[in-house]
Amino acid sequence: MMSSVPGADRKSKLLVYTIEECPVCGQKTKRAFTVGDYITKEASKCPKCSNTARVSLVYAESAKQSG
Amino acid sequence: MTSVMSISAAVLQVTSGDLTTYLYIAFFGLLFVVQFAFGTRLQSYFAINEISRGLNKLRVMKDKARKDAIDYLVNVGKAQADPTQRVDQFLDYVTIMPVDIDPSGLVGKIDHVVTTNNDRVRAEVGSLLNQNNPVTVSISENLLEVATSLNQIHKIVRHFYLLGKKTNSYFTLVQLQMLMPMIIQEADALLNATDSFRMGEPVGDGIGPVVVSRFMAGKEKRVIAKDTVMAITEYKGRKLYVLKADGPMAYVGQPGVAIQKIVSEMGVKPSAIVMIDAALKLEGEKTGEIAEGVGAAIGGIGVEKFQIEEAATKAKVPLYAILVKQSILEAITVMRKEIAEAADKVAEVLNRVIEEKTKEGDEVVVAGIGNTLGVAQ
Numbered sequence: 001m002m003s004s005v006p007g008a009d010r011k012s013k014l015l016v017y018t019i020e021e022c023p024v025c026g027q028k029t030k031r032a033f034t035v036g037d038y039i040t041k042e043a044s045k046c047p048k049c050s051n052t053a054r055v056s057l058v059y060a061e062s063a064k065q066s067g
Numbered sequence: 068m069t070s071v072m073s074i075s076a077a078v079l080q081v082t083s084g085d086l087t088t089y090l091y092i093a094f095f096g097l098l099f100v101v102q103f104a105f106g107t108r109l110q111s112y113f114a115i116n117e118i119s120r121g122l123n124k125l126r127v128m129k130d131k132a133r134k135d136a137i138d139y140l141v142n143v144g145k146a147q148a149d150p151t152q153r154v155d156q157f158l159d160y161v162t163i164m165p166v167d168i169d170p171s172g173l174v175g176k177i178d179h180v181v182t183t184n185n186d187r188v189r190a191e192v193g194s195l196l197n198q199n200n201p202v203t204v205s206i207s208e209n210l211l212e213v214a215t216s217l218n219q220i221h222k223i224v225r226h227f228y229l230l231g232k233k234t235n236s237y238f239t240l241v242q243l244q245m246l247m248p249m250i251i252q253e254a255d256a257l258l259n260a261t262d263s264f265r266m267g268e269p270v271g272d273g274i275g276p277v278v279v280s281r282f283m284a285g286k287e288k289r290v291i292a293k294d295t296v297m298a299i300t301e302y303k304g305r306k307l308y309v310l311k312a313d314g315p316m317a318y319v320g321q322p323g324v325a326i327q328k329i330v331s332e333m334g335v336k337p338s339a340i341v342m343i344d345a346a347l348k349l350e351g352e353k354t355g356e357i358a359e360g361v362g363a364a365i366g367g368i369g370v371e372k373f374q375i376e377e378a379a380t381k382a383k384v385p386l387y388a389i390l391v392k393q394s395i396l397e398a399i400t401v402m403r404k405e406i407a408e409a410a411d412k413v414a415e416v417l418n419r420v421i422e423e424k425t426k427e428g429d430e431v432v433v434a435g436i437g438n439t440l441g442v443a444q
């Protein structure tokens with residue numbers, strides 16, 4: 001009966017990354033997310049073939065996981 | 068004589084030897100009486116304590132959400148005047164749902180009320196901000212909605228807490244006490260959502276739009292309903308009508324209206340409608356798990372679902388669903404890796420569903436359902 005109200009779920013800190021993908025050669029680069037990033041946005045030049053890469057994914061993983 | 072003496076001695080012996088036993092009996096007897104007479108009162112006392120602690124947490128949360136919204140309006144939205152007063156009015160704004168004692172045509176009425184409210188929110192936010200960047204406006208709308216929800220939750224919990232205390236109602240208090248952990252969890256998810264919204268990060272609910280945006284990239288897009296865009300593309304000889312809300316704004320769009328338009332106004336005869344959406348997982352299920360099914364995969368108040376089901380039923384088009392499992396917290400906060408990485412698998416499933424359920428030359432509607440914050444097309 002005396003269950004207690006749990007504190008706000010203390011999750012491990014999340015780090016948010018932006019994945020850029022080259023539409024031509026498929027080269028993927030992972031970098032930290034910056035405000036203004038969105039999926040399909042034109043990103044930097046592909047390091048391999050210097051075509052314009054696009055943001056393909058934005059996701060978060062816990063700080064622990066990424067080491 | 069001797070026998071009498073020995074008896075009294077024996078009695079004495081018994082009395083002194085088992086005094087602790089009697090004390091025990093008396094103690095437990097008393098405990099029983101106390102429990103019997105004051106048990107519920109004691110439980111009420113504990114419940115009141117616990118609810119009041121939870122209520123405090125809710126108050127802190129709703130104040131933080133309100134402050135976050137105001138800060139965003141001022142710092143990012145560059146609100147001209149101090150928006151505090153307008154925000155406070157906003158938090159108490161009510162939407163009166165239509166009467167349901169005569170249910171025929173109810174969905175249309177609900178749609179009308181909800182649309183009126185959405186338009187009013189956008190107009191009000193637009194008038195508060197000193198800029199019209201649609202992303203900023205849509206984020207402001209969402210932040211205010213979160214603050215409103217937390218405000219409502221706090222108000223309702225406080226109402227039952229005070230009512231239970233006032234009427235000394237044990238059952239009201241205990242019920243509230245039992246619900247409290249779930250309420251706090253939900254409120255916590257809402258509060259966490261404000262962080263993702265402010266940053267403009269895609270949320271877990273946006274997985275449907277993420278998948279269909281790949282089909283729309285580079286194609287000509289047209290607005291097909293409010294905040295909703297559609298592109299026509301091709302896959303293995305099938306003509307695909309792909310739609311999602313207009314990103315990267317924090318919109319959910321009107322997929323119901325869009326599908327109705329495609330089926331009835333554009334004269335398209337789809338042989339399947341495939342919907343991709345996030346779905347609430349049960350505890351124990353893995354985040355990012357994919358489930359397939361039939362039916363309209365869309366949440367919300369039910370208007371969109373009704374519209375899609377009606378359009379599909381009228382045209383006798385089968386509805387297929389592809390769902391990505393996630394918790395409520397994961398659905399409204401920044402997209403987790405497990406969910407984002409499901410996008411490739413969802414695309415594979417989508418391709419397979421299209422190949423299995425339709426033939427070459429068919430027309431197929433593909434809808435990515437969910438909030439498109441941070442997901443353009």
Ligand SMILES: [Zn+2]
Binds near residue numbers: 025027049051
């Ligand atoms: Zn490249």
